[in-house]
Amino acid sequence: MPVTLFRNIACLVLGGTADTPMQELPALEDAFLLVEDGKIKDFGPMANCPPNAAQTIELNGNYLFPSWCDSHTHLVFAESREKEFVDRIRGLSYEEIARRGGGILNSARKLQQAEEQELLERALMRVEEVISYGTGALEIKSGYGLTVESELKMLRVIRSVKERVNIPVKATFLGAHALPPEYKADRQGYLRLITEEMLPRISGEGLADYIDVFCEKGFFSLEEAIQVIEAGARHGLRAKVHTNQFNSLGCIQACVERNALTVDHLEVINEEEIQSLKNSDTLATLLPSAPFFIGGHYQPARRMLDAGLPVALATDYNPGSTPSGKMQFVLSLACIKCGMLPEEAIKAATIMGAKAMELQDDYGSIEKGKAANFFVTPPMPSLAYLPYAFGSDLVERAYIRGELVADKRR
Numbered sequence: 001m002p003v004t005l006f007r008n009i010a011c012l013v014l015g016g017t018a019d020t021p022m023q024e025l026p027a028l029e030d031a032f033l034l035v036e037d038g039k040i041k042d043f044g045p046m047a048n049c050p051p052n053a054a055q056t057i058e059l060n061g062n063y064l065f066p067s068w069c070d071s072h073t074h075l076v077f078a079e080s081r082e083k084e085f086v087d088r089i090r091g092l093s094y095e096e097i098a099r100r101g102g103g104i105l106n107s108a109r110k111l112q113q114a115e116e117q118e119l120l121e122r123a124l125m126r127v128e129e130v131i132s133y134g135t136g137a138l139e140i141k142s143g144y145g146l147t148v149e150s151e152l153k154m155l156r157v158i159r160s161v162k163e164r165v166n167i168p169v170k171a172t173f174l175g176a177h178a179l180p181p182e183y184k185a186d187r188q189g190y191l192r193l194i195t196e197e198m199l200p201r202i203s204g205e206g207l208a209d210y211i212d213v214f215c216e217k218g219f220f221s222l223e224e225a226i227q228v229i230e231a232g233a234r235h236g237l238r239a240k241v242h243t244n245q246f247n248s249l250g251c252i253q254a255c256v257e258r259n260a261l262t263v264d265h266l267e268v269i270n271e272e273e274i275q276s277l278k279n280s281d282t283l284a285t286l287l288p289s290a291p292f293f294i295g296g297h298y299q300p301a302r303r304m305l306d307a308g309l310p311v312a313l314a315t316d317y318n319p320g321s322t323p324s325g326k327m328q329f330v331l332s333l334a335c336i337k338c339g340m341l342p343e344e345a346i347k348a349a350t351i352m353g354a355k356a357m358e359l360q361d362d363y364g365s366i367e368k369g370k371a372a373n374f375f376v377t378p379p380m381p382s383l384a385y386l387p388y389a390f391g392s393d394l395v396e397r398a399y400i401r402g403e404l405v406a407d408k409r410r
């Protein structure tokens with residue numbers, strides 16, 4: 001039974017629970033943490049520290065945080081899209097690039113041609129990278145396949161990732177990410193392909209945990225989104241939906257009524273929509289790296305929090321709107337651009353992210369019996385330093401199930 005004791009933690013950020021106010025982030029100063037068999041066995045003030053264990057690690061001024069829980073990524077993709085990045089600098093918009101056949105359709109063409117093994121190797125490299133940035137639980141979507149075979153291929157890659165990494169990975173089926181050009185004159189034909197061919201095979205093989213649809217002008221309408229969400233529900237898949245990125249089409253209410261797990265993006269959200277999410281079982285998930293990268297409104301997190309609405313934060317790691325899986329930067333944006341307090345942002349990125357993947361019982365906070373997934377920072381003057389120092393990588397050491405998996409000490 002491997003036991004590790006971490007002593008003299010300057011600040012042990014516990015993280016708290018998903019149902020307490022977002023500003024409440026319990027933490028212990030001058031603390032110890034005991035890990036046994038990959039799980040948190042005990043923690044408390046140094047005054048109660050047990051005798052040294054088989055392995056004892058002395059910390060000194062370091063903070064210890066529960067790992068980030070990144071509940072929204074598209075990190076299985078074939079190639080980067082920096083040409084579109086340059087096109088945007090030259091004046092084209094994200095939507096205009098998509099209308100010209102770039103964007104998601106560009107990634108779909110590349111993914112359709114790529115070998116499964118090659119996709120897996122690239123995805124595993126990205127997962128390893130985000131683990132070194134402190135991520136300890138992850139969601140990954142399909143949605144660059146857009147044919148039966150390629151969506152299945154993508155979901156199988158996600159399954160292989162699940163089997164190979166030591167962190168929990170949730171898979172979301174996003175067949176309704178964009179309309180393939182061959183269905184331009186037959187939108188219902190593509191929706192039938194999703195609901196009658198892809199979904200039965202995906203659920204038959206147990207390849208997805210959730211269903212998603214991109215409800216947006218130029219992508220899928222509210223009625224089409226409802227069709228997808230309800231078809232997913234018939235196969236036992238709860239929805240995590242891309243909505244309100246550029247326009248509000250009424251999808252938030254539709255998601256709340258259908259008990260969706262999360263609604264994601266929310267750059268554009270009105271009071272009525274905020275109220276409909278309040279006291280619902282649908283969690284708002286904000287992705288501020290997307291407006292940072294492609295321009296546009298940031299999520300009005302302050303308005304949501306002041307209305308009493310809890311939120312989660314995630315990266316949206318994908319080649320088009322967010323080529324980054326760095327949660328620490330998401331927290332900086334959440335504070336600087338969305339008006340979140342550091343405590344709120346940390347909670348949104350840990351326990352709320354875990355809730356956005358239904359993993360809150362085992363991940364997302366420092367609690368006895370939970371997985372020992374956490375990271376250690378260098379000595380910091382205060383908690384707020386983490387989102388403040390936006391250019392520094394403050395994840396000095398990352399631990400997964402109590403094991404050191406990344407060490408950047410110089």
Ligand code: NIG
Nearest residue numbers: 103104214290316318320321
């Ligand atoms: O969440 N908005 C839709 N999907 C992704 C971007 C996909 C892409 O551009 O490849 C997002 O931003």
Ligand code: FE
Nearest residue numbers: 072074242316
């Ligand atoms: Fe996304």
